[in-house]
Amino acid sequence: MSEKKCPHCKTKDRSEDEIKDLITRLNRIEGQIRGIRKMVEEDAYCVDILTQVSAARCSMNSFSKVLLENHIKTCVAEDIRNGSDEKTDELVVLLQKLMK
Numbered sequence: 001m002s003e004k005k006c007p008h009c010k011t012k013d014r015s016e017d018e019i020k021d022l023i024t025r026l027n028r029i030e031g032q033i034r035g036i037r038k039m040v041e042e043d044a045y046c047v048d049i050l051t052q053v054s055a056a057r058c059s060m061n062s063f064s065k066v067l068l069e070n071h072i073k074t075c076v077a078e079d080i081r082n083g084s085d086e087k088t089d090e091l092v093v094l095l096q097k098l099m100k
Contacts, residue, residue: 018070025063032056064098 014022033056039049072091079087 012071012075014070022063022067025059025066029056029059029063032059 032052036049036052036056039052076087076091079085
């Protein structure tokens with residue numbers, strides 16, 4: 001399947017295994033969010049909902065850690081090997097945003 005990509009947008013080629021892992025994680029998170037919505041619709045107890053929100057947040061954090069690790073090991077490392085600081089500078093800005 002050939003899709004046109006925006007020439008101004010950054011993209012990343014990912015392995016099939018990496019894509020499969022990320023999609024599996026996102027599907028799990030999506031299921032957790034749907035579960036939380038159902039709990040709200042069914043008037044579940046606040047503490048039970050908050051417990052599930054916490055689990056979903058942990059899943060999102062885990063997803064972010066995997067994605068960040070892959071980014072550092074591929075994009076940032078390649079940029080450093082090529083003698084550029086662009087991805088390193090971008091990573092510093094990203095980490096500042098993530099740690100607010």
